[in-house]
Amino acid sequence: MTAAAPCLRHWRGWVGAAEADGWLRTLLAEVPWKQESITVYGRRHAMPRLTCWMADPGCGYRYSGLENAIEPWTPLVATIRRRVGEAATREFNSLLLNLYRDGRDAMGWHADDEAELDPHAPIASLSLGASRTLRFRPRQRGTAPTVAVELGHGDLLLMDPPTQGHWQHGLPRRLKVMVPRLNLTFRVVRVPP
């Protein structure tokens, strides 16, 4: 059964504009961004965004058939991880960074429900740079209305369980946007005891 709405907590301007500007500048310059390709219906496509997977050792993650190489936490990202963890009252051991170079870059409909992820943990999403709309739709189509969340510079969005079980989310293109947007989604990967 679909929950009536995704379980979201949205803090607009969670980080102030001046600090968010500094984070954006530093992350654009120091993260080892990669252009990955994915296979869809047997054909290779360049992903419409750049990505980087930062995580504790042992926290590997696969999606769309890609095994992500683990990059170590940079000092700034380690600080952001701690602050986001305090806001969410949850420690995160991994992070997918997405760089949307302009409004042509996007993310298709999906749920973050891979077997490696702890389904009882929230996913915390920090946005920096251009404002873009994150859309949610029920996995059982037509059982609830689509929800649109405008994510601006410095916003923090928590997606609490069971959102990923019932809803997909995606970030459509917005062709008028000429400047980059960064999104950091902190996750909990299950590690064997």
Ligand SMILES: O=C(O)CCC(=O)C(=O)O
């Ligand atoms: O860029 C966003 O806000 C969404 C990112 C996302 O859906 C993901 O990393 O799974």
